[in-house]
Amino acid sequence: MADAQTEYREHAETYAAFNKLVTFGSAWVVLLLVSMAIGLVAHLPVLGLLLGIGGSLALIVAFAILG
Numbered sequence: 001m002a003d004a005q006t007e008y009r010e011h012a013e014t015y016a017a018f019n020k021l022v023t024f025g026s027a028w029v030v031l032l033l034v035s036m037a038i039g040l041v042a043h044l045p046v047l048g049l050l051l052g053i054g055g056s057l058a059l060i061v062a063f064a065i066l067g
Contacts, residue, residue, distance in 0.1 A: 024063050031055045 032052060039048025 020063065020067055024059065028056065028059055031059065 035048045035052035035055065037048075038051060039045040042048075
């Protein structure tokens with residue numbers, strides 16, 4: 001019985017880690033698309049670049065601290 005509980009706990013930890021990875025990837029793709037749109041469509045390349053770099057760093061730090 002203890003073996004089944006251990007396997008379930010390990011599975012739940014793996015699922016949570018994968019869920020965080022997918023969430024980070026989705027958020028990063030959205031951030032890049034928004035910064036590209038600001039840079040290309042709105043003709044504000046400096047703001048788009050700053051948003052892309054700053055947002056990427058903020059996402060990495062946030063997921064490192066919260067994870």
